[in-house]
Amino acid sequence: MSSNSSRHAIKISRRALIGGAGGVVLASATASEFGMPYIRSAAASDPIKIGMIYAKTGAVADQAEYMAQGSLLALEARKNSLLGRQAEVIWLDEPTSQAAQQNAERLIGEHKVVGIVGGSLSPSALAISAVVKKAKLPFVAPNAGAIDLTGRLCNKYTFRLQPPADVHTRVLAPYCAGLGKKWYLITAAFAFGQDIKRSFTEFAAANGITIVGADEVPVNTADYSSFILKIRAAKPDVVVGGVPGSDISTFLKQWNELGMKGKIPFAEIAVGATDLWGVGPEAADGLFTLNWYHKNPNNPPEEQAMAASYEQKYKRPAADKAWMGWMAMNAMLDSIEAAKTTEPGAIVNALENWSVQRGGVKAGYRAFDHQMVNRLLVVGIKPKITDKWDYFDILAETPSTDREIETVFGSQAQSACKMDKL
Amino acid sequence: MFDMIVSQAVNGLVLGFLYVLIAVGLSVIFGMLGIVNFAHGAFFAIGAYLALTLSREFGWAAALVAPTITGLIGVIVEVALIRRLYGKEPLLGLILTFALALFAEAILRLVFGAAPLPFSPPKFLSGFVEYGPILITKYRIAVLVVTVFALIAFWSFLRYTPFGRIIRAGSRDAEMVGLLGINLPIALSSVFGIGCLLAGLAGMLAGPLWTVNPSMAAGAIMPAFVIVTIGGLGSYAGAIIAGVLVGVVTSMTIQFHPDWSSAAMYILMAIILLVRPRGLFGEKWERFE
Numbered sequence: 099m100s101s102n103s104s105r106h107a108i109k110i111s112r113r114a115l116i117g118g119a120g121g122v123v124l125a126s127a128t129a130s131e132f133g134m135p136y137i138r139s140a141a142a143s144d145p146i147k148i149g150m151i152y153a154k155t156g157a158v159a160d161q162a163e164y165m166a167q168g169s170l171l172a173l174e175a176r177k178n179s180l181l182g183r184q185a186e187v188i189w190l191d192e193p194t195s196q197a198a199q200q201n202a203e204r205l206i207g208e209h210k211v212v213g214i215v216g217g218s219l220s221p222s223a224l225a226i227s228a229v230v231k232k233a234k235l236p237f238v239a240p241n242a243g244a245i246d247l248t249g250r251l252c253n254k255y256t257f258r259l260q261p262p263a264d265v266h267t268r269v270l271a272p273y274c275a276g277l278g279k280k281w282y283l284i285t286a287a288f289a290f291g292q293d294i295k296r297s298f299t300e301f302a303a304a305n306g307i308t309i310v311g312a313d314e315v316p317v318n319t320a321d322y323s324s325f326i327l328k329i330r331a332a333k334p335d336v337v338v339g340g341v342p343g344s345d346i347s348t349f350l351k352q353w354n355e356l357g358m359k360g361k362i363p364f365a366e367i368a369v370g371a372t373d374l375w376g377v378g379p380e381a382a383d384g385l386f387t388l389n390w391y392h393k394n395p396n397n398p399p400e401e402q403a404m405a406a407s408y409e410q411k412y413k414r415p416a417a418d419k420a421w422m423g424w425m426a427m428n429a430m431l432d433s434i435e436a437a438k439t440t441e442p443g444a445i446v447n448a449l450e451n452w453s454v455q456r457g458g459v460k461a462g463y464r465a466f467d468h469q470m471v472n473r474l475l476v477v478g479i480k481p482k483i484t485d486k487w488d489y490f491d492i493l494a495e496t497p498s499t500d501r502e503i504e505t506v507f508g509s510q511a512q513s514a515c516k517m518d519k520l
Numbered sequence: 521m522f523d524m525i526v527s528q529a530v531n532g533l534v535l536g537f538l539y540v541l542i543a544v545g546l547s548v549i550f551g552m553l554g555i556v557n558f559a560h561g562a563f564f565a566i567g568a569y570l571a572l573t574l575s576r577e578f579g580w581a582a583a584l585v586a587p588t589i590t591g592l593i594g595v596i597v598e599v600a601l602i603r604r605l606y607g608k609e610p611l612l613g614l615i616l617t618f619a620l621a622l623f624a625e626a627i628l629r630l631v632f633g634a635a636p637l638p639f640s641p642p643k644f645l646s647g648f649v650e651y652g653p654i655l656i657t658k659y660r661i662a663v664l665v666v667t668v669f670a671l672i673a674f675w676s677f678l679r680y681t682p683f684g685r686i687i688r689a690g691s692r693d694a695e696m697v698g699l700l701g702i703n704l705p706i707a708l709s710s711v712f713g714i715g716c717l718l719a720g721l722a723g724m725l726a727g728p729l730w731t732v733n734p735s736m737a738a739g740a741i742m743p744a745f746v747i748v749t750i751g752g753l754g755s756y757a758g759a760i761i762a763g764v765l766v767g768v769v770t771s772m773t774i775q776f777h778p779d780w781s782s783a784a785m786y787i788l789m790a791i792i793l794l795v796r797p798r799g800l801f802g803e804k805w806e807r808f809e
Contacts, residue, residue, distance in 0.1 A: 314778060348731040351729070355657050
């Protein structure tokens with residue numbers, strides 16, 4: 099058998115072998131110098147790894163997909179390079195908050211990431227925050243809105259882009275009050291939904307508004323018709339929602355189906371544009387706060403460039419969640435570059451000093467609670483939707499100047515955060 | 521308050537019938553084939569996506585083909601994968617169908633994207649009917665009518681056709697049916713296909729009511745399992761009664777204790793299993809003992 103095999107083996111002369119080996123060496127050297135310079139630097143040191151935890155399945159998977167794409171775009175704009183080294187993203191799932199916690203531990207222990215971006219829902223972000231606090235690693239949460247993340251449970255390593263529920267409430271509640279003095283609250287039974295309920299209830303109590311009903315609904319509720327029948331019977335002036343992800347799409351579809359669209363105004367904070375796109379033009383209705391809108395003419399030039407790159411690459415407009423993922427990852431990457439090292443403490447210091455000018459507001463993370471201060475949009479559904487990607491009329495941009503920031507975001511004295519040290 | 525109770529009871533009844541349609545397919549597949557089909561929700565989602573795509577391209581009438589295509593996909597899956605599990609360790613079926621559910625969700629995400637897609641009822645079924653305290657939409661009435669018709673048609677098929685008799689006999693004693701010279705594999709493929717067709721029909725009907733997204737299966741599969749368990753594994757009548765019960769109990773819980781609404785059906789299941797461990801109409805099946 100062996101002799102038979104050797105008879106059919108390809109014969110290579112010693113001269114051809116040496117020549118071939120020399121060619122491979124020369125080609126590698128040429129490639130590293132001209133075509134692929136990162137090969138040499140990658141060989142000199144391991145790539146810099148950034149951890150990303152976004153839902154790949156479940157009710158917020160669509161929002162998470164946009165956030166992940168925005169985050170990846172931020173790194174691609176730097177040609178996947180940081181501090182002169184190759185950089186890469188490791189993306190893990192967050193099917194539950196327990197899984198988010200385990201995946202954060204995996205990213206840190208197994209993949210040796212230098213920072214984490216992600217946490218699509220508040221329970222996941224809170225779980226990741228607890229892990230990074232222990233591991234002393236920077237973490238930027240783009241989407242989680244629970245007050246505690248940069249409030250009572252704040253820590254030196256956690257930064258958050260999404261304004262918490264009480265900030266959104268301060269922006270939207272006056273508009274709701276303008277529509278009527280009897281409110282019905284329908285909020286999801288998890289951290290963010292409960293914050294919305296608390297914030298709007300406090301606003302109502304302070305402004306002479308009556309809460310005629312308040313229901314907490316389970317996440318992933320498939321049928322809201324029984325809730326809508328209760329709302330209809332209570333005859334409120336406004337319905338304030340607090341249901342996340344695709345749940346709001348389901349709610350609004352059934353709201354329209356039961357003939358409520360246009361009869362009782364609906365309002366909700368911190369929605370995603372994709373949730374409304376999923377409702378369809380016939381059923382879309384309401385007044386909302388959004389972090390960003392791709393059709394906003396006041397977007398800074400670099401954000402317009404990002405939106406154009408996104409649309410070119412993914413063949414659809416950049417939703418607000420894509421911007422949030424991009425912004426969060428950009429803050430992390432800018433801070434690593436500014437720190438000139440991957441040492442966590444230096445990155446945290448750089449994140450505290452990171453800022454970008456957005457219109458009249460300097461957006462950045464406050465040192466005392468690591469909450470990003472930024473402008474928010476109040477939007478309403480267009481009376482007639484003709485473009486499937488353009489559902490909103492922008493009614494206001496708040497805060498519009500740095501002086502208004504404290505009014506909207508609250509002061510250090512109002513914050514429950516007791517910031518720890520590095 | 522009485523008005524609200526009546527209103528919620530009627531609403532729960534309609535919702536319950538949609539649950540029944542999802543659960544009956546699952547019950548039939550278990551009863552006839554002995555397979556606990558975790559991928560049943562995936563066929564529900566496939567039905568919704570097919571209906572949405574067909575209605576967009578060719579109008580709502582074309583969406584009516586979606587359940588049949590879902591059934592055919594089911595037949596292919598049965599021939600390619602499921603039939604290898606007959607008579608084997610039940611755990612293998614659970615693992616395979618669970619993997620199939622994840623695979624189907626991933627495919628839907630890849631093809632249609634993760635974002636929810638808009639899907640509205642046909643124009644002639646928009647609007648609602650009000651009768652005293654009862655408010656019900658025309659589309660939900662249509663769902664109720666189609667469901668009742670589908671359930672009667674399927675029951676008649678099993679009861680009165682020779683093929684239905686073969687299926688029923690095969691579910692009790694497959695070996696004896698084979699010894700009589702009947703081609704049982706074709707019958708079993710048909711059963712799986714019919715189960716998937718019913719799931720696809722439920723998906724088509726639920727698409728305009730719920731949100732069409734790749735993870736919509738999750739909203740269907742858990743109530744379906746609860747209904748099948750309450751009704752008694754493999755019991756057709758049990759699934760119908762349990763579905764209506766779950767719908768009404770969920771609606772009533774929303775009226776009086778909304779934060780318990782998702783737990784209500786599990787509590788109902790626990791109570792019924794304490795009283796009747798095989799479910800309402802569960803029988804002793806030799807092959808599953």
